[in-house]
Amino acid sequence: MRAYALVRSRKRRTLCLQISPSGALRVLVPTSARQADIEAFVEAKAPWIERTLKRLGEVPAPASFADGLRLRHLDELVVLRLTYRPGAPSVRRDGDVLQVAASSEEPARAALELWYRRAAHHHALARIIHFAPLVGRAPKRIRIGGQKTRWGSCSARGTISLNWRLMLVPADLFDYVIAHELCHLIAAHHRPSFWRELARVMPDYEARRLALRDIGARLSL
Numbered sequence: 486m487r488a489y490a491l492v493r494s495r496k497r498r499t500l501c502l503q504i505s506p507s508g509a510l511r512v513l514v515p516t517s518a519r520q521a522d523i524e525a526f527v528e529a530k531a532p533w534i535e536r537t538l539k540r541l542g543e544v545p546a547p548a549s550f551a552d553g554l555r556l557r558h559l560d561e562l563v564v565l566r567l568t569y570r571p572g573a574p575s576v577r578r579d580g581d582v583l584q585v586a587a588s589s590e591e592p593a594r595a596a597l598e599l600w601y602r603r604a605a606h607h608h609a610l611a612r613i614i615h616f617a618p619l620v621g622r623a624p625k626r627i628r629i630g631g632q633k634t635r636w637g638s639c640s641a642r643g644t645i646s647l648n649w650r651l652m653l654v655p656a657d658l659f660d661y662v663i664a665h666e667l668c669h670l671i672a673a674h675h676r677p678s679f680w681r682e683l684a685r686v687m688p689d690y691e692a693r694r695l696a697l698r699d700i701g702a703r704l705s706l
């Protein structure tokens with residue numbers, strides 16, 4: 486069983502398990518909870534704990550930009566090989582190794598982001614070509630943005646904006662944002678008719694929406 490911090494509280498009635506972004510486990514229990522019950526509770530949650538810790542490991546934590554960093558690239562994981570050397574920055578993917586060379590951290594980060602932005606644009610185009618006929622609408626323009634708070638948006642003029650950080654989540658979640666924004670070309674709101682439209686092209690959209698919301702809070706690069 487994994488190590489955890491136990492927090493007893495007089496106000497608690499039920500047992501509760503928390504995992505911090507750094508992967509630390511906390512079990513919150515009523516004062517009267519018995520050790521055997523607590524252990525059985527943690528044991529029962531083991532699959533969820535494993536799943537959550539695994540997902541945490543796949544998303545880069547802030548301030549972890551360093552050689553050896555594991556980065557998601559849609560459904561693949563790549564390892565960052567960082568080299569500092571004079572001259573213009575370069576990024577090259579070699580199998581599951583992403584070689585980034587630059588004079589210092591700042592240009593290295595910028596070059597990596599630019600590389601991800603290009604990849605995002607490329608991938609978005611391919612997926613829009615896939616989903617547009619299903620939705621029955623196509624955007625006028627695709628824009629790749631980098632806002633920390635939004636995965637995507639759709640303007641009244643038919644421009645779909647997508648966050649390049651979608652490259653750091655599983656491909657089916659990137660697809661969710663594409664389908665979602667394309668459906669806004671039919672319905673520019675979140676009323677039931679919009680969700681019906683989305684359900685038509687992506688019946689399991691709700692699970693994807695929740696998974697993406699989960700990741701969103703922790704994502705940064």
Ligand SMILES: [Zn+2]
Pocket residue numbers: 665669674675
């Ligand atoms: Zn929306």
